[in-house]
Amino acid sequence: MRTLKVRGLRIDDSFAEAFPMSGTAIIITAPTLKWARQAATTMTGFATSVIACGCEAGIDRALTAKETPDGRPGVRVLLFAMAPDMLQTQLMNRLGQCVLTCPGTACYADIGGEKKLKLGSAIRYFADGWQISKKIGGRHFWRMPVMEGEFVCEATTGMTQKAVGGGNLLIMGDDFATTLRATEAAVAAIGKVKDAIMPFPGGIVRSGSKIGSKYKALIASTNHFYCPTLKGAVATELDDDIGCVLEIVIDGLTSEAVSAAMRAGLAAIIRLGPKRGALRVGAGNYGGKLGPHHYHLKDLLP
Amino acid sequence: MSVLVFTLRAEPEQRLNLSTLVPHRLDKLTQREIESIAIETTKVVTKVGDMFRVRKGDPAQIRFAGGSRRFDRIAEAMTAGTILVEGDVGARAGRLMNSGTLTVSGSAGPWVGSGMEGGSIIVAGDVGEWLGGPLPGEMAGMRGGVVTVKGNAGREAGHRLRRGTIIIGKKAGPYAGRAMIAGTLIIAGGAGPLPGYLMRRGTIVLNEAPEQLSPTFADSGPVELVFARLLAESVKLQAPAAAKILNRPLRRLSGDLALEGKGEILLPV
Numbered sequence: 001m002r003t004l005k006v007r008g009l010r011i012d013d014s015f016a017e018a019f020p021m022s023g024t025a026i027i028i029t030a031p032t033l034k035w036a037r038q039a040a041t042t043m044t045g046f047a048t049s050v051i052a053c054g055c056e057a058g059i060d061r062a063l064t065a066k067e068t069p070d071g072r073p074g075v076r077v078l079l080f081a082m083a084p085d086m087l088q089t090q091l092m093n094r095l096g097q098c099v100l101t102c103p104g105t106a107c108y109a110d111i112g113g114e115k116k117l118k119l120g121s122a123i124r125y126f127a128d129g130w131q132i133s134k135k136i137g138g139r140h141f142w143r144m145p146v147m148e149g150e151f152v153c154e155a156t157t158g159m160t161q162k163a164v165g166g167g168n169l170l171i172m173g174d175d176f177a178t179t180l181r182a183t184e185a186a187v188a189a190i191g192k193v194k195d196a197i198m199p200f201p202g203g204i205v206r207s208g209s210k211i212g213s214k215y216k217a218l219i220a221s222t223n224h225f226y227c228p229t230l231k232g233a234v235a236t237e238l239d240d241d242i243g244c245v246l247e248i249v250i251d252g253l254t255s256e257a258v259s260a261a262m263r264a265g266l267a268a269i270i271r272l273g274p275k276r277g278a279l280r281v282g283a284g285n286y287g288g289k290l291g292p293h294h295y296h297l298k299d300l301l302p
Numbered sequence: 303m304s305v306l307v308f309t310l311r312a313e314p315e316q317r318l319n320l321s322t323l324v325p326h327r328l329d330k331l332t333q334r335e336i337e338s339i340a341i342e343t344t345k346v347v348t349k350v351g352d353m354f355r356v357r358k359g360d361p362a363q364i365r366f367a368g369g370s371r372r373f374d375r376i377a378e379a380m381t382a383g384t385i386l387v388e389g390d391v392g393a394r395a396g397r398l399m400n401s402g403t404l405t406v407s408g409s410a411g412p413w414v415g416s417g418m419e420g421g422s423i424i425v426a427g428d429v430g431e432w433l434g435g436p437l438p439g440e441m442a443g444m445r446g447g448v449v450t451v452k453g454n455a456g457r458e459a460g461h462r463l464r465r466g467t468i469i470i471g472k473k474a475g476p477y478a479g480r481a482m483i484a485g486t487l488i489i490a491g492g493a494g495p496l497p498g499y500l501m502r503r504g505t506i507v508l509n510e511a512p513e514q515l516s517p518t519f520a521d522s523g524p525v526e527l528v529f530a531r532l533l534a535e536s537v538k539l540q541a542p543a544a545a546k547i548l549n550r551p552l553r554r555l556s557g558d559l560a561l562e563g564k565g566e567i568l569l570p571v
Contacts, residue, residue, distance in 0.1 A: 029528075069535070070532055070535070071531055071535065072528075072531075106528045130564070132503070132564070133484070134486070134505075134529060134532075135446070135465060135466075136467075136486075136536045137536040143527075143529050149525060149526055150525070150527055150528065150529065152532070
């Protein structure tokens with residue numbers, strides 16, 4: 001692998017290969033940020049990869065009371081799936097099980113677009129005939145009586161089919177502690193980028209996968225080229241000084257959001273430097289033939 | 303382009319049907335053509351030019367310099383644009399309006415916003431009976447949009463309201479929200495007897511307990527409603543007093559239980 005040297009760090013001359021997805025954005029509010037965040041965390045908990053979760057989801061950012069429709073603190077959640085109908089199913093299930101159930105919450109659309117996904121319209125029947133439809137200032141809401149009071153939920157939210165999934169950075173370091181430090185710095189920086197989320201636990205995935213497996217039933221398996229414990233035994237992408245690899249996967253509502261997120265992450269890793277952080281940064285791709293979006297690391301350097 | 307102005311020459315001697323003077327019907331007409339439009343009246347046929355001095359302008363922005371309680375059907379079925387009346391208007395102002403804004407600086411007669419589907423009506427003074435209500439024989443009243451009355455409203459404001467929001471700044475007469483189908487009616491200065499009489503669904507917000515309430519409303523007790531915050535936010539610019547009521551702790555009365563009982567009256571606790 002050809003590498004560029006930036007402030008002592010090796011940057012692979014490689015690119016992240018990403019795919020078009022269907023994406024949506026919603027706002028969850030509550031009397032306190034704690035409970036808005038709790039609903040969002042629960043809703044996006046088992047949503048790391050479309051491979052087995054049906055969708056990828058995460059918290060875009062926290063919102064102050066002034067930024068939300070009902071004047072209460074909130075969080076913005078993004079959800080992504082491979083197709084609109086899958087996104088609708090996941091949105092309905094997660095809204096019904098994780099937001100409707102969470103004390104104090106209300107839920108609103110936070111993306112436009114002609115194509116709509118059902119929010120309150122999908123779960124209003126839970127109210128068993130006591131649901132109340134309200135149109136306020138051109139927006140349509142459903143009020144549903146619940147044991148704690150009332151759950152208010154916008155009828156629909158918008159959807160984009162120009163979302164992008166699979167932006168990524170492979171952060172490689174000497175050991176677990178330094179690699180994690182660099183990756184955490186990148187996660188913190190990417191967290192400030194609007195319209196992008198990192199769906200894996202704490203934004204980080206330690207078990208990056210390759211397509212296919214020796215077992216017929218599996219469509220993906222461990223990315224053995226980047227496993228340090230297999231170094232020497234298999235064909236490897238790792239240098240002698242690399243002892244740990246962590247990955248950040250990024251989904252964005254737009255291609256620009258994904259490249260901005262990768263740029264911010266890369267800048268944070270480089271700022272930390274090789275002494276305290278990572279030694280090398282790469283990106284995952286499939287040879288460029290599968291995904292239409294390519295993000296070359298050399299174009300994203302600070 | 304400047305505003306199209308109709309200056310009233312003198313107080314009309316008979317009622318005037320001004321439903322023809324709306325933006326979409328004046329579009330592309332010359333000043334002479336506008337002046338020669340016949341106005342239906344109660345006795346003698348007259349023309350626009352006989353009643354008004356017309357100043358050329360953009361028909362999407364119409365101003366009536368001077369109004370009268372004999373100005374009927376102003377802004378009827380308006381589809382876009384703005385109409386400002388500097389003075390009073392008569393019956394059925396903004397009836398069947400679809401979009402755009404009607405502003406009346408004076409007071410209005412009965413059936414303001416009757417059957418309205420969208421857009422906005424603002425009346426600075428008082429309005430007559432059946433605000434937003436249906437004409438005899440019609441099944442439903444207002445179906446969308448927002449009507450803001452700064453003054454008082456006559457009896458049966460919001461009669462058979464189906465969708466949309468009506469805000470009354472001062473007092474409403476008896477039977478406000480009578481037979482409401484749905485929608486929102488806010489009365490910020492006191493309601494007359496029996497608000498919400500035979501309402502099916504919908505929301506009536508009152509600033510205080512009405513002088514008489516139908517016994518077919520059940521007290522559901524104090525409630526914390528996120529919906530009230532959303533409504534307050536949407537009305538705070540045109541009706542700050544209404545927003546203030548909605549931001550106070552509220553009590554919910556469910557009714558009218560003589561019917562479906564899915565409506566509500568919200569009152570400060």
